[in-house]
Amino acid sequence: VSEIYIGIDLGGTNIKIGCFDEKLNLLCKTSVITEAQMEPKVVVERINAGTRKLLADNNIPMESVKAVGIGVPGPSNVENGMIIAAPNLPLFKNVPIRDMLSEKFDKPVVFENDANVACWGEHAVGAGKGIDNMVFFTLGTGIGGGIITEGKLLHGFNNNATELGHLIVRPGGRVCGCGQKGCAEAHASASSTAARAQEAIEAGAESSLKKVLEDNKQITCKDVFEHAKSGDKFATEIVEETAKCLAILCIDLLHTTGPERIVFAGGMIAAGEQLLGRVKHYYEEYLWTLKAEKTEICFATLGEDAGIIGAAALALYETGNK
Amino acid sequence: VSEIYIGIDLGGTNIKIGCFDEKLNLLCKTSVITEAQMEPKVVVERINAGTRKLLADNNIPMESVKAVGIGVPGPSNVENGMIIAAPNLPLFKNVPIRDMLSEKFDKPVVFENDANVACWGEHAVGAGKGIDNMVFFTLGTGIGGGIITEGKLLHGFNNNATELGHLIVRPGGRVCGCGQKGCAEAHASASSTAARAQEAIEAGAESSLKKVLEDNKQITCKDVFEHAKSGDKFATEIVEETAKCLAILCIDLLHTTGPERIVFAGGMIAAGEQLLGRVKHYYEEYLWTLKAEKTEICFATLGEDAGIIGAAALALYETGNK
Numbered sequence: 001v002s003e004i005y006i007g008i009d010l011g012g013t014n015i016k017i018g019c020f021d022e023k024l025n026l027l028c029k030t031s032v033i034t035e036a037q038m039e040p041k042v043v044v045e046r047i048n049a050g051t052r053k054l055l056a057d058n059n060i061p062m063e064s065v066k067a068v069g070i071g072v073p074g075p076s077n078v079e080n081g082m083i084i085a086a087p088n089l090p091l092f093k094n095v096p097i098r099d100m101l102s103e104k105f106d107k108p109v110v111f112e113n114d115a116n117v118a119c120w121g122e123h124a125v126g127a128g129k130g131i132d133n134m135v136f137f138t139l140g141t142g143i144g145g146g147i148i149t150e151g152k153l154l155h156g157f158n159n160n161a162t163e164l165g166h167l168i169v170r171p172g173g174r175v176c177g178c179g180q181k182g183c184a185e186a187h188a189s190a191s192s193t194a195a196r197a198q199e200a201i202e203a204g205a206e207s208s209l210k211k212v213l214e215d216n217k218q219i220t221c222k223d224v225f226e227h228a229k230s231g232d233k234f235a236t237e238i239v240e241e242t243a244k245c246l247a248i249l250c251i252d253l254l255h256t257t258g259p260e261r262i263v264f265a266g267g268m269i270a271a272g273e274q275l276l277g278r279v280k281h282y283y284e285e286y287l288w289t290l291k292a293e294k295t296e297i298c299f300a301t302l303g304e305d306a307g308i309i310g311a312a313a314l315a316l317y318e319t320g321n322k
Numbered sequence: 323v324s325e326i327y328i329g330i331d332l333g334g335t336n337i338k339i340g341c342f343d344e345k346l347n348l349l350c351k352t353s354v355i356t357e358a359q360m361e362p363k364v365v366v367e368r369i370n371a372g373t374r375k376l377l378a379d380n381n382i383p384m385e386s387v388k389a390v391g392i393g394v395p396g397p398s399n400v401e402n403g404m405i406i407a408a409p410n411l412p413l414f415k416n417v418p419i420r421d422m423l424s425e426k427f428d429k430p431v432v433f434e435n436d437a438n439v440a441c442w443g444e445h446a447v448g449a450g451k452g453i454d455n456m457v458f459f460t461l462g463t464g465i466g467g468g469i470i471t472e473g474k475l476l477h478g479f480n481n482n483a484t485e486l487g488h489l490i491v492r493p494g495g496r497v498c499g500c501g502q503k504g505c506a507e508a509h510a511s512a513s514s515t516a517a518r519a520q521e522a523i524e525a526g527a528e529s530s531l532k533k534v535l536e537d538n539k540q541i542t543c544k545d546v547f548e549h550a551k552s553g554d555k556f557a558t559e560i561v562e563e564t565a566k567c568l569a570i571l572c573i574d575l576l577h578t579t580g581p582e583r584i585v586f587a588g589g590m591i592a593a594g595e596q597l598l599g600r601v602k603h604y605y606e607e608y609l610w611t612l613k614a615e616k617t618e619i620c621f622a623t624l625g626e627d628a629g630i631i632g633a634a635a636l637a638l639y640e641t642g643n644k
Contacts, residue, residue, distance in 0.1 A: 075613075133479040147578070149478065154471055156580020157455040158616070161471075163577040166610060168570050171492065179611030180573070248490050251502070255485040256469070256578050258478020288488060289501030291397070294480070 004060055005315045006051055008070040009114070009307025010097075012036045012088020015043075017051050018308030019060060022316065024125050028058040029308060036088055040095040048104040068101060069110040069315030071117030071307050078159050081111040110315045114307060115162070116153050118265060118300075119146025121310025124317070126302040127263045135259040136300075137164055137249070139268035142177075143185040147257055154257070165189065169248040188245035190221035190268045197224045197238045207234035225271040240278060247282035254287075254295055265300035272299075326382060327637045328373055330392040331436070331629025332419075334358045334410020337365075339373050340630030341382060344638065346447050350380045351630060358410055362417040370426040390423060391432040391637030393439030393629050400481050403433040432640045436629060437484070438475050440587060440622070441468025443632025446639070448624040449585045457581040458622075459486055459571070461590035464499075465507040469579050476579070487511065491570040510567035512543035512590045519546045519560045529556035547593040562600060569604035576609075576617055587622035594621075 002022060009016040011034060018029040032050040034043060047070075055062060074086030081098025083089070098111040112120070119128075119136035128134040132151040138144045143165030147154040154161050165185030166178055173182030174192065186192050198219045201210050209232065212223050227235035250262050268275060280297055287293060302309055324344060331338040333356060340351040354372040356365060369392075377384060396408030403420020405411070420433040434442070441450075441458035450456040454473040460466045465487030469476040476483050487507030488500055495504030496514065508514050520541045523532050531554065534545050549557035572584050590597060602619055609615060624631055 133483075149471065149476060149483075154579060156471065157582035158580070160576075160615075160617075161455075161578065161580030163580075166577045167574045168608070169490075169493065171566075171570055176610070177612075180608060244493075248493055252489045252574055253578065254482070255488045256483065256575065257476060258480070258483030258485075260479035286490070286502060288498070290499075293482075295482075 002064070003066045003320070004064045005312040005320075006065055006068040007308035007310065007312030007315065008047060008051070008068065009117070009311060010034070010043075010047070010070060010072050011307075012073065012086070015047055015050060016305075016308050017047070017054055018305065018312060019054060019058065020309070020312040020316075022066075022320065024309065024313055024316065026305065026309070027060070028054060029305070030054045034089075037090065039091045040097065041100070043089070043092075044097060044100045044104065047101060051105070062105075065105070065107055067108045067110060067315040067319040068105055069112075069117070069311030069313070069318075070097070070101065071112055071114040071311045072097065073114050076111070076113050076159070078112060078155060081109070108315070108319050110311075110318045112153070112311070112314055115144035116146040117310035117314060118302075118306040119148065119263075119310070120153060120314050120317070121302050121306045122263050122265070122300050123148050124313035125309060126306070127298050127300050128261055131259075131261045133258060133260045135164075135250075135253045135257065135262045137246075137262070137264050138266035139188070139190060139246075139264060140266040141189060141191045143189045147253075147259075149257055164249070164253070167249055167252055169245045169252075184245055184249045188242045188249070190266070193224055193238060193242045193268070194219050194221045196241065197235065200234070200238075205234050208232040209235055221268060222270070225274055229274060239274070243275065243278035244282045246279045247286055250279070250283050250297060251287055254293065259295055262295060262297045263300050264297070265302075265306065269299045324386070325388045325642070326386045327634040327642075328387055328390040329630035329632065329634030329637065330369060330373070330390065331439070331633060332356070332365075332369070332392060332394050333629075334395065334408070337369055337372060338627075338630050339369070339376055340627065340634060341376060341380065342631070342634040342638075344388075344642065346631065346635055346638065348627065348631070349382070350376060351627070352376045356411075359412065361413045362419065363422070365411070365414075366419060366422045366426065369423060373427070384427075387427070387429055389430045389432060389637040389641040390427055391434070391439070391633030391635070391640075392419070392423065393434055393436040393633045394419065395436050398433070398435050398481075400434060400477060403431070430637070430641050432633075432637045434475070434633070434636055437466035438468040439632035439636060440624075440628040441470065441585075441632070442475060442636050442639070443624050443628045444585050444587065444622050445470050446635035447631060448628070449620050449622050450583055453581075453583045455579065455581045457486075457572075457575045457579065457584045459568075459584070459586050460588035461510070461512060461568075461586060462588040463511060463513045465511045469575075469581075471579055486571070486575070489571055489574055491567045491574075506567055506571045510564045510571070512588070515546055515560060515564045515590070516541050516543045518563065519557065522556070522560075527556050530554040531557055543590060544592070547596055551596060561596070565597065565600035566604045568601045569608055572601070572605050572619060573609055576615065581617055584617060584619045585622050586619070587624075587628065591621045
């Protein structure tokens with residue numbers, strides 16, 4: 001083994017750890033419980049112990065580890081490697097996790113927020129491979145994202161850039177958790193898509209989803225896509241609105257940072273062509289005719305390992321031979 | 323005189339030429355008629371002759387000129403220094419103006435589109451001085467713009483970035499010249515602001531602007547702002563809508579590239595606080611409450627010389643000691 005890079009994906013439930021060679025081939029991986037209610041030093045020790053056990057179990061000496069990358073949830077400060085706050089890690093307030101880990105491992109640690117990490121992973125070895133100008137969206141409970149321009153992650157002033165779920169696509173529309181109205185996240189995230197359906201049915205809309213609500217007391221985004229696929233008119237309208245909002249979001253990003261490729265990731269992409277086809281449809285319909293655009297819209301390819309791959313890829317990029 | 327930088331602003335009516343020292347102090351300037359109907363080599367020779375005359379008239383030897391910068395209208399290719407097309411220069415199709423000028427002057431020539439040049443000028447010595455992450459809008463017949471991230475102009479794939487007038491702020495709204503609906507340019511440019519007023523009055527809206535339309539056969543953006551200032555309710559509503567659209571545009575850009583400062587330029591900023599105050603008002607009203615934002619919104623300070631200053635500043639940046 002020549003050079004090893006560790007990728008860590010810190011979540012509120014699990015810590016995923018992956019071990020990669022210098023070509024970013026996954027050698028081995030593991031997952032340990034976060035114990036998110038514990039204080040930061042306990043969680044940091046769990047990361048340390050989990051990583052050392054993974055290496056030992058696979059006969060990889062610590063000496064071969066060149067660097068460690070970690071992706072973290074919530075607001076963070078990339079410059080000093082701190083988690084400012086994280087909804088799923090209640091005791092994490094201004095935690096200098098990069099330096100804490102670097103001390104444990106005695107290795108360079110590279111730190112980013114989880115959306116940027118996943119974006120970088122797709123750029124390094126996934127759907128954005130070889131693409132120096134790309135936009136990346138995650139469609140889950142919320143909508144997050146990352147932007148790569150000229151081969152580098154965009155951070156902006158105070159790391160304030162790429163809050164891509166909060167561009168306004170429906171002015172005066174639904175109230176977002178952030179306090180704005182009409183955010184992409186408030187209309188087109190998985191949870192907003194489900195919420196729009198549920199609210200309309202509670203208000204009397206006719207749909208085959210009505211029985212789902214009665215049986216399960218709630219409607220999920222998956223339910224909406226499934227019933228749309230089965231031909232339910234109401235569910236189809238809900239999906240169409242999600243696609244329209246995402247199309248506007250793509251156009252806004254196209255005209256801002258000029259990406260060559262736009263990559264969607266996150267739970268909602270399980271809907272496959274049923275989602276992607278409609279987003280592309282409305283993107284083409286709404287987009288200017290001033291000139292032909294070559295920007296492609298596609299899905300991410302790394303799946304659940306995106307976090308560990310991206311973190312290892314960033315560690316390689318920041319510390320290896322660029 | 324130590325080092326001289328020339329800034330050229332190529333417009334459809336005039337060619338402005340400025341001569342700057344290495345601290346970007348304006349030493350002298352001139353303006354010559356473009357003769358836009360002529361073929362490119364004639365226009366290039368007019369630039370050459372105008373520049374040489376300016377230098378000679380001011381006893382500045384050509385030897386002291388270190389580099390020349392030029393800002394050009396219309397779609398262009400920054401990589402190879404070509405004007406692809408320009409509405410106001412009908413014979414300019416795929417003209418390698420950078421190399422043509424470089425041959426005439428026997429100096430390095432730096433080339434950019436005019437919005438990026440003005441953006442760079444504000445960044446170098448104007449309202450964005452010292453600001454490494456900024457967004458720049460020009461509010462004129464259309465809405466153009468530029469973005470600086472980490473101290474560099476953003477270009478995107480195929481120089482396709484920063485078509486900032488074509489973010490969609492009113493989905494399904496007015497048809498833009500570009501073919502989209504609801505673009506910022508279609509609602510909040512100077513000409514769109516005037517057009518919205520004129521169309522509504524022609525459709526029967528009551529306003530003191532009615533007499534302006536009868537007398538002048540048209541309403542200008544300036545008329546709208548003046549009548550709003552005089553208390554006309556209808557004109558005020560038109561101005562408010564312009565401010566609302568620009569506020570949404572600012573929020574969309576804030577969440578995309580995370581600027582420290584947003585700078586507005588162009589003819590419409592003559593309206594002063596009447597415009598800026600209302601844009602800031604709606605920006606604050608619409609913006610998220612998730613966290614406090616420090617981004618400032620302000621007006622450009624370089625005025626009509628922005629083009630020549632920006633072009634010279636780019637020439638200095640690209641060829642001088644960065």
